[in-house]
Amino acid sequence: MQADRTEPYTRIVPFAEKHDTSVEFFFKPLTLTALATAMSIMAYIAMSNDVLEEGRDKKRLGVYASICAFLLFSMVQFRDGPFIRPHPAFWRIVLGVNLLYELALVFLLFQDLDSARTMMTYIDPNLGVPLPEKSYAEDCALTASNLWNAIDIFCLAHALGWFGKALILRDYWFCWCWWDHWVLDVLLCNWLGIYAGMRTCAYFEVKHFTWRSIHSTKGVRRKTKRVLKQFTPHDWTEFHWEGTSSFASYCAVFMLLATFLAAELNPFYLKSLLWMEPSHPIIISRLAGVFLCALPAVRELYQYLNHPERAVRMGQHAWLLLATVLTELLIIFKWSRGMFAEPFPTHIKLAWSVGSALLIAYPSFKVFKNHLLLKGDC
Structure with a gap:
């Protein structure tokens, strides 16, 4: 059944149907107060003698000020998203940062690779130098020495990364990726991060959320705990993607994972x-x-796919992040011409061909099977 998304255009807030009133002052708009404060700070800095001195990098300072002004507008004027902790304004700023990054990517898309490398030196003068060649997997013997030498800060980064990805997707099977090293990835880094992330999700799924106002909380210790809880979820939604329930769901989940990868x-x-x-x-x-x-x-995205009656359009965070990933891909395709000339090995081509065929064959079989079942019922 096709979802009905033909609700009035005036309904543009699919989320934030509940607001945290336990700290009422921090949830007042205060847009004019924010504007007056920002203009005062900007005027003071712009008129100070330190800024007006010759030789200072005024261009860099102007860029920083422009970014701050844009993020201020994002904080006070963008629509609320699905999260209200620690504060909806925080997630509006996150959306503003994403938009700034997307604008930077669009600018880079129309530059050639050499110009882009030169521009990076404006941010960091140490850039613009070719990276030294590195060799991997010279000695693949499973020894304690090789294992210890392979463990570095990036192992922790991998584990923390997959912990975060588990919090994002909230599904064991969706978090599995290609493995670079069986021991480091499967047994230590990625799997450990996925497991810890899913256990955290399970904790929040069964947690009973009861929120009291800070003013009604007695004692310094309890007030402190209540303030710290402001940085935890207000509630928790368990994800059931059901990617095989219909052809549309299959395509949606496939596109989600493709974008994720x-x-x-x-x-x-x-x-x-x-x-x-x-x-x-x-x-x-x-x-x-x-x-x-x-x-x-x-x-x-989960709300849009599973509860169309509450989300009449794709959310702003989902739309913008999709645009960001696609813009990155366009930049990579443009700049990679002639950079990676070595052809794919035959077994890699074969694996991709088989995988692509299965991705197409499975939903086709499901659709054909459902068609026969419906025809038989008639």
């Missing part, structure tokens, strides 16, 4: 093309930013 793979190409080390702050910021953006985005 593209978001994972894109930074590997971008850092290689732009000559950035994996530990560079830009790469770390991109990974952390996409994680924060994906939390409300996947929640909005």
Whole structure:
């Protein structure tokens, strides 16, 4: 049955149907107060002698001020998303950061690779230098020495990353990816992160949420605990994706996972093309930013797919994150021409062919089977 999304255009807020009134002051709009405060700070800094001094990098300061002004507008004027903790304004700022990143990507899309590498030096003068060649898997023997040498800060990053991805997708089977190393990935990094993330989801699923106002909470210790709880979920939604329930659901889940994997793979190409080390702050910021953006985005997508009566359009976080991932892909395709000339090995081509055939054959079989069942009932 096709979902009816023909509700009046005036209904543009599919989420935030409940508001946290336990700290009422922090949930008042205060838009004019924010504007007056921001203009006062901006005027003071712009008129101060330190800024007016010759030789200061006024262009960089102007860019920072413009970003802050845009994020202020995002904080006070963007629509609310699905989350209200720690505050809806926080998630509006996250949306604003995503939009800034998307605008930067659109700008880079119309540049050539050499120009983009030069622009990166404006952010960090140490960039713009080709990365040294690195070799991997020279000695694959399973020994204690090799295992210990392979464990570094990136192992912790992998575990934390998959912990976050489990919180985003909230499904064991959706969190499985390709494995680079059987021991480090399957037994330690990725699996451990997935397990910890899913256990956290299970905890919030059974947790009984009762919220009292800070003013009605007695004692300094209890008030402190209540303040800290402001940084925990207000409630929790268990995800049941049901990707095989219908052809539309299958396609939706397939596109979700394809976008998810593209978001994972894109930074590997971008850092290689732009000559950035994996530990560079830009790469770390991109990974952390996409994680924060994906939390409300996947929640909005789940609501859109499973409860169309409450979400008449795809949420703003989901729409913008999808646009961001697709723009990254366009940049990679454009800049990769002639960069990766070595052809795929035959067994890789065969594996992709078999996998693609199965992805098409399975839903086709399901649709044909359902058609025969309906025809038999008639």
